[in-house]
Amino acid sequence: MEISVGPQLDRLEKEFEIIERHRPVLSKPGTRLVKYRMVDAFLAFWFRFIYRHRSAIEIGNYSFIHQVIERDYPTWSGHWLEQMHREHIAASGQYNIVGSYWERGNQNEIDIVAINELEKSALIAEVKRNPANIRLSRLQEKAEKLRQQLKGYDVRFEGFSLEDFSD
Numbered sequence: 469m470e471i472s473v474g475p476q477l478d479r480l481e482k483e484f485e486i487i488e489r490h491r492p493v494l495s496k497p498g499t500r501l502v503k504y505r506m507v508d509a510f511l512a513f514w515f516r517f518i519y520r521h522r523s524a525i526e527i528g529n530y531s532f533i534h535q536v537i538e539r540d541y542p543t544w545s546g547h548w549l550e551q552m553h554r555e556h557i558a559a560s561g562q563y564n565i566v567g568s569y570w571e572r573g574n575q576n577e578i579d580i581v582a583i584n585e586l587e588k589s590a591l592i593a594e595v596k597r598n599p600a601n602i603r604l605s606r607l608q609e610k611a612e613k614l615r616q617q618l619k620g621y622d623v624r625f626e627g628f629s630l631e632d633f634s635d
Contacts, residue, residue: 487504
């Protein structure tokens, strides 16, 4: 179509507040490493599972929708679990920067990076629905470039899961 989507994304973000722009932690302000995410979980669910398969709904094939949700919900909900953990860490007041990290091509994605610039400490964390799937050794490998940027910081690696919200 040869038109820029920038103005439309800008309106969805600033005027309608439907999406949010996310940059990797410690990235430069003008970086093009940007991801857009839906702000509202209900709308995200609607577009991912209902709107996308509206033809199945129109013909009354609800078992198909049920199968798709059963198959894809664990992966889809992982993003929202990560968001809940980031919000919980931010609310703790221990860090002045909380976000996620990735490199070009979505390489070395890290779910949570929290930094306390005063105490020179950092938390690098992986979030999984099932705690048995957390691999801290793999997380440490993925965080190699990030650790170089955090030279001089006391860096701690942790894994979080759905079970951390059992209370």
